[in-house]
Amino acid sequence: MARKSKITPKNSAAEQAEADNVLSRRTLFLGAGGMVMFGVLGARLYDLQVRKAEDYIALSENNRFNYNIILPSRGRILDRNSEPLAVNHPNYRVVLIPERSKDIESVLKTVGEVIDLSPKSLKRIHDDIRTSPRFVPITIQDNMDWKTFAALNMRMHNLPGIIPEVAEGRAYPNGGIFAHTLGYIGRAGDEDIAQDKDPLLRQPTFRIGKTGVEAAVEDRLRGASGKLKVEVNAVGRIVREWPDPKDEATPGDDVYLTLDAKLQKFAADQFADDSGGISVMDCVTGELRTLLSMPSFDGNLFVNGLTQADMDRMNSDPKRPQFNKVIGGGYPPASTFKMVVMLAALESGLIDPRRPVFCVGRMRLGNRLFHCWKRQGHGAMTMRDGLKHSCDTYFYEISQVIGINRIADMARRLGLGQNHDVGIAGEKSGIVPDEAWKKARLGSGWRMGDTLNASIGQGFVLATPLQLSVMAARLANAQLALKPSLIIGNGIPSFDKLDIDPAHLAFVREAMHAVCEEPGGTAYRHDSLKLGGIEMAGKTGTGQVRGISASERATGVRKNNVVPWELRDHSIFVGFAPYDKPRFAVGTIVEHGGSGAGRAADITRNVLSEALRRDGMGAKTQKEAAAL
Structure with missing residues (x-):
């Protein structure tokens, strides 16, 4: 028989109330916790979707767009x-x-x-x-x-x-x-x-x-x-x-650029297959009208992709088409350097330009003979005649009196032995030697024989076609130490004073005129520039490349046309025109081109004539040009 439970109604009610209270507290805590969590989530959602919406939109855009x-x-x-x-x-x-x-x-x-x-x-x-x-x-x-x-x-x-x-x-x-x-x-x-x-x-x-x-x-x-x-x-x-x-x-x-494309093309045609460089410079502004190195290469090859065959062909060419000769080639300026020696002598006051020097075709210094280019000699030569006929003996003599340091100083004043910074890489400064240079470079003292070699632009002396055109332009301008410019918009150039006695400069320019316009001058041509009477001034130079032995001199020096191309003399010419009122100056070097009176002089005459024509002077006489 089952026993009946003895549960008191009062106790059951109390327990139920207690249980209800516990449940209510738990519900309250859970509800409060839920509200807190909801609040946190809501705040976070607000932060993400409202406050930082633009930032996240930007990030989304960055992921979507590049x-x-x-x-x-x-x-x-x-x-x-x-x-x-x-x-x-x-x-x-x-x-x-x-x-x-x-x-x-x-x-x-x-x-x-x-x-x-x-x-x-x-x-x-x-x-x-x-x-x-x-x-x-x-x-x-x-x-x-x-x-x-x-x-x-x-x-x-x-x-x-x-x-x-x-x-x-x-x-x-x-x-x-x-x-x-x-x-x-x-x-x-x-x-x-x-x-x-x-x-x-x-x-x-x-x-x-x-x-x-x-x-x-x-x-x-x-x-x-x-x-x-x-x-x-x-x-x-x-x-x-x-x-x-x-x-x-x-x-x-x-x-x-300051260059004249048509004049540059004309100059290139004059060189034909010859190797060398030419620089044409404005005698008033210093602007370069032509800056040409020959032979050249097609720049389009480098754009389209230079093949190994192209590279091999250029590297094997003895005329070095890839080399910029006009600003980077170092050549003996030869007799074009004689204007430097003349001015150094005149400025020194140690030389009377009217006193003649007798040339017998050679002179002795110690146990060594220094030869003039004219084997039989020139006879009595004054300074003017010495330049006109390019007598080496005359310059051997006066250089011993004035010394190398005066010559080197004048060379630098005329623009040689320095970098003119025309704006493109590869420009060389050339060499203007003196006593300090030889001591520093070779560790030995300067000798009188070095001076004699330098006096005719040989020995250690080196110049580029650009530098030779600068020298010619400064001689032509006669007032300012002109500097060459190539890129228009690189600033307005300013030039220092040349600071050389105008009378001495006039004397040298007149002698250069005799070289080109008087019979007997080394660059004389009866038709000159063929520009209605416009005359020029200039100087030839023949840069010796090979040594000449005593036995060869005794039997007769071989002509350039019978020796290999690479052993032939360099043909060099500097000049300016018109003579009375210079407009353009030119420095030209034809590698292994023979006498300076030949290829270099012909190219210079033709290019100067074309430059003057393009400048509107072709139909003017010399007197009319001077009056402008």
């Missing part, structure tokens, strides 16, 4: 008359997007039937494919001709992944005659990128100036990049472009 760099158009280079020397033109190129091609090898094989893809090119293409994302375009070929580009376009249906493009390239419309001055452009190297933080340099198709004017004024020619907003997917592939006109690229500035 900015591609837009390359600027490179500035042109033009001559003084706005004739283009370096321009931009369409660059027909072909790229491959690997992810769009299932069989890359088959595609490249088909492309190779149209484009000559060398093993080196194929290796570069495969390396680029291996190291780049598959959606990034890989350059197959740049600077294609239109015929090849069109032929490839005709096969596009069989070339999945191949994209033809028209980009912007660099071109030099005059071929090689400005190559040494203009230089060329190329891809930025690691050193360029380390020195210049402009992001443009990291773009694979962007080119910068590597040499010449292209490098010298890179900051003016380059321009500034623009930005193109593009929408990308999760792996960075572009799915849409969002062009914004406010972010367009800023093209580079055009740069003008």
Whole structure:
């Protein structure tokens, strides 16, 4: 029989109330906790969606959008008359997007039937494919001709992944005659990128100036990049472009040179196949009208891609087409240096220009003979006659009296032995030797024989065609130490006073006039400049290259035309015109061209005549030109 429970009603009610209280407290705590959590979440949501909404929208936009760099158009280079020397033109190129091609090898094989893809090119293409994302375009070929580009376009249906493009390239419309001055452009190297933080340099198709004017004024020619907003997917592939006109690229500035393109072309024609350089300088402003090194090379080869065959051909050419002779070549100035010795003698006051020196074709110094170029001698020579006939013996004699230090000082005052900084790299300072120079360079003392050699522009003395034109321009101007300029906009030049007695300068200029315009002068021609009576002044120089033995002198020195080209004398000439009111000065060197009265003098006459014609003086007489 079951026992009945003995539960008191009063106790049951109390326990139930206690249980209810506990439940209520727990509910309150849970509710309060829930409210706190809800509040925290609400505050956080407010912070994320309201207070920081713009920040997160920006982050989202950054994940969704990228900015591609837009390359600027490179500035042109033009001559003084706005004739283009370096321009931009369409660059027909072909790229491959690997992810769009299932069989890359088959595609490249088909492309190779149209484009000559060398093993080196194929290796570069495969390396680029291996190291780049598959959606990034890989350059197959740049600077294609239109015929090849069109032929490839005709096969596009069989070339999945191949994209033809028209980009912007660099071109030099005059071929090689400005190559040494203009230089060329190329891809930025690691050193360029380390020195210049402009992001443009990291773009694979962007080119910068590597040499010449292209490098010298890179900051003016380059321009500034623009930005193109593009929408990308999760792996960075572009799915849409969002062009914004406010972010367009800023093209580079055009740069003008002082050169006259037509005069430079004319000068190049005069050189023909000869090697050397010519510099034509304005005797009033110092501006260079021509700065030519011959032979040259086609600057377009460096833009389109210089082949090994091209490089081998240039390197094996004995006339060194890649070398800038007009500013970087060091040549003995030969007898063109005699004006320096004349002025040093006149300024010293130690030499009477009217006192004759008798030339018998040689002079003795100790146990050594120093020869005059005229084997039988010139007879009695005054200073004026000594220059007119280019008598070596006369200058041997007076140089012993005045000494090398006076000669060297005058040479520097006339612009020799120094870098004139025309704005492009590669300029050499030449050599003007003196006692201190020889001690420092060779560790030995100066000897009188060194002075005699220097007095006729041989021995240690070296100069460039540019420096010779500066010397001629300073002699012609007779007041200012003119400095050459090449790039317009590099500031207004200021010139120091020449600080040489005007009477002495006039004496030297008159002797230079006799060289060209009087019978017996080493550069005399009855027709001179063929410009209606306009006359010139100048000086010939024959730079000796090989040593001449005593036995050869006894039997007769061999003529230049019977010795190998590389052993022939250099032909040198400096001059200016018109004589009465100089406008242009010229320094010309023809490597192994023989006598200075030959090739160099002929080239200088022709170029001076053309320069004066182009300056509007061709029909004027000498007297009319002087009256201007």
